[in-house]
Amino acid sequence: MAAPNDNDPRQPDEPTQILPGEGDWPVSDLYRVEPGDPPGEPADAVAVTDAPAEATPTPERRLPVDPVPAVLFAVVAVLLLIGLGAWLLSRDGEEDDEPVVTNTTTAPSTTTETTETTTTAPAEREVPDVSGETLVDARRALQEAGFRVRVVRRESTSPPGEVLRQQPQAGAPLAADQVVVLTVARTAPETASEVTVPDVTGQAVSEATTTLRDAGLRVQIRLVPSSEPAGRVLEQSPGPGVEVAESSVVRLGVAESRQPEVERVEVPDTVGSSVGDARARLLALGLRVRVSRVVASEPSGTVVRQSPQGGANVREGTIVTLRVSTGLSEIAVPDVTGLEEASARSQLEDAGFEVRVSEESTADPDEDGLVVGQTPTGGSTTREGAVVTLIVARFG
Numbered sequence: 001m002a003a004p005n006d007n008d009p010r011q012p013d014e015p016t017q018i019l020p021g022e023g024d025w026p027v028s029d030l031y032r033v034e035p036g037d038p039p040g041e042p043a044d045a046v047a048v049t050d051a052p053a054e055a056t057p058t059p060e061r062r063l064p065v066d067p068v069p070a071v072l073f074a075v076v077a078v079l080l081l082i083g084l085g086a087w088l089l090s091r092d093g094e095e096d097d098e099p100v101v102t103n104t105t106t107a108p109s110t111t112t113e114t115t116e117t118t119t120t121a122p123a124e125r126e127v128p129d130v131s132g133e134t135l136v137d138a139r140r141a142l143q144e145a146g147f148r149v150r151v152v153r154r155e156s157t158s159p160p161g162e163v164l165r166q167q168p169q170a171g172a173p174l175a176a177d178q179v180v181v182l183t184v185a186r187t188a189p190e191t192a193s194e195v196t197v198p199d200v201t202g203q204a205v206s207e208a209t210t211t212l213r214d215a216g217l218r219v220q221i222r223l224v225p226s227s228e229p230a231g232r233v234l235e236q237s238p239g240p241g242v243e244v245a246e247s248s249v250v251r252l253g254v255a256e257s258r259q260p261e262v263e264r265v266e267v268p269d270t271v272g273s274s275v276g277d278a279r280a281r282l283l284a285l286g287l288r289v290r291v292s293r294v295v296a297s298e299p300s301g302t303v304v305r306q307s308p309q310g311g312a313n314v315r316e317g318t319i320v321t322l323r324v325s326t327g328l329s330e331i332a333v334p335d336v337t338g339l340e341e342a343s344a345r346s347q348l349e350d351a352g353f354e355v356r357v358s359e360e361s362t363a364d365p366d367e368d369g370l371v372v373g374q375t376p377t378g379g380s381t382t383r384e385g386a387v388v389t390l391i392v393a394r395f396g
Contacts, residue, residue, distance in 0.1 A: 129170030269310025293352030295385015326384030335378020
């Protein structure tokens with residue numbers, strides 16, 4: 001082994017640190033792989049020598065692994081993948097949009113330029129002129145030009161279905177699929193002929209209505225209070241002889257129907273007369289008669305009272321009730337228990353008795369308004385015209 005050199009900076013106690021990139025030593029001189037190291041793995045030790053034969057041993061060190069190359073490799077790989085994806089996407093776009101090829105000639109050679117089209121807003125086109133055409137033809141022409149159609153109809157003397165105007169006007173620029181509004185003629189009303197209004201004043205309203213309708217006019221009726229007979233035409237507007245359009249309205253003032261005046265009758269006094277004579281007199285005056293039998297000292301069949309009394313002024317058709325004596329003979333009292341109050345009263349009065357009512361409370365709602373007792377009892381005899389008291393149940 002060589003003796004230490006005082007001039008050699010690499011002393012055993014100061015091992016030399018070899019940094020990457022420093023020095024001009026060959027790799028074979030810097031690194032030595034010991035036999036038995038696995039392939040591809042770094043050597044466990046690095047020996048530094050001055051000469052191949054004799055070298056001063058230096059302490060063995062493990063070189064640190066530099067991560068910078070691995071990171072750079074990963075970044076480059078990601079960038080390559082991104083670029084490849086962008087290129088593939090651009091190729092897809094080129095397949096969707098066919099390129100436009102234009103030839104430009106230069107001297108002395110000819111080159112072909114390929115320009116890719118880009119997506120822009122729909123191009124505007126001129127609106128065709130469809131005024132005066134039928135709706136069918138106009139619609140077809142506009143749809144073939146790429147426009148949509150909306151129709152507005154107006155009454156006009158032009159033939160039905162003819163296009164009167166369009167919006168936008170013909171020749172105006174308009175984007176495809178936009179709306180063109182067409183104003184189309186609708187069936188025009190027929191020209192109404194004029195007619196002369198006939199004179200219907202004084203006629204019955206039914207007759208006047210028929211006359212006016214036969215003349216091609218319409219009728220409107222207004223009732224007017226008047227002393228004239230009900231239903232008579234008192235006035236008309238327009239007046240007779242006026243020229244008006246056919247189907248015009250003629251207003252008629254017609255006398256209003258009046259309620260018939262109610263006849264009033266003076267009731268005669270029939271007390272003391274026989275029931276037959278009294279009935280005949282009352283019926284002759286338009287009055288109605290009801291007879292009630294009562295026990296009295298007057299002979300049987302004699303009117304002892306009447307209601308309304310004689311001399312009263314009543315409407316025609318009013319009921320006059322006659323109280324007729326039955327004499328002093330005794331008669332049987334009808335049994336009216338279980339009947340409603342009105343039915344029981346009617347039956348007793350028709351038999352010649354007077355009726356009084358006494359009410360009695362009951363807890364049974366089914367008995368409400370029914371006769372639950374009477375005095376005298378049913379089946380007993382008493383003088384004609386006697387008072388029969390009815391006991392009527394009242395619920396609650």
